[in-house]
Amino acid sequence: MIRKNESLEEMVTRRNKRLMSLFSRHGLNVRLVGDDQKPAVIMDESVVLSCYVKNFDLHFTKEPFSDEIVRTVKLKHDPEITLLEIQEVIEQCRHRPVFRILLKGTDLYLVGYNYLNSEDSVGRYPVFAKHKPKVYFDRSYAEKVAESLTQEEYDIEIV
Numbered sequence: 678m679i680r681k682n683e684s685l686e687e688m689v690t691r692r693n694k695r696l697m698s699l700f701s702r703h704g705l706n707v708r709l710v711g712d713d714q715k716p717a718v719i720m721d722e723s724v725v726l727s728c729y730v731k732n733f734d735l736h737f738t739k740e741p742f743s744d745e746i747v748r749t750v751k752l753k754h755d756p757e758i759t760l761l762e763i764q765e766v767i768e769q770c771r772h773r774p775v776f777r778i779l780l781k782g783t784d785l786y787l788v789g790y791n792y793l794n795s796e797d798s799v800g801r802y803p804v805f806a807k808h809k810p811k812v813y814f815d816r817s818y819a820e821k822v823a824e825s826l827t828q829e830e831y832d833i834e835i836v
Contacts, residue, residue, distance in 0.1 A: 776819040786810030
């Protein structure tokens with residue numbers, strides 16, 4: 678669905694806006710993370726939905742990494758799917774949990790890192806905030822990150 682004189686990057690941006698709109702127009706809390714061409718859809722900061730986008734089609738799959746498509750939705754300006762239908766398809770699929778790192782005693786999550794010198798990654802220090810936490814798809818990796826932060830004397834937990 679590339680428009681005349683539209684670059685691939687512009688088409689991907691347009692498609693991802695429609696993807697976000699599909700969920701937000703129905704009041705569902707999602708955000709896209711990762712590669713713009715193959716974004717992961719994080720819902721309620723707790724699960725990555727079993728779905729993927731290809732061209733302007735959103736494919737919900739039975740379970741993570743499955744080829745079994747439960748439902749396909751065309752990402753049009755006004756997608757032909759109701760909130761109830763989205764909820765039903767989400768309930769039919771099995772989704773992967775995501776893990777976040779919480780600064781204990783606060784509602785602040787690890788969102789990224791800053792560096793004293795960004796050109797050579799010297800002096801890395803964590804940044805905590807309330808919104809858009811860094812999500813980990815693998816608990817063991819989140820545990821390694823948490824362990825390194827604990828060694829730096831941050832009081833954190835994985836949620």
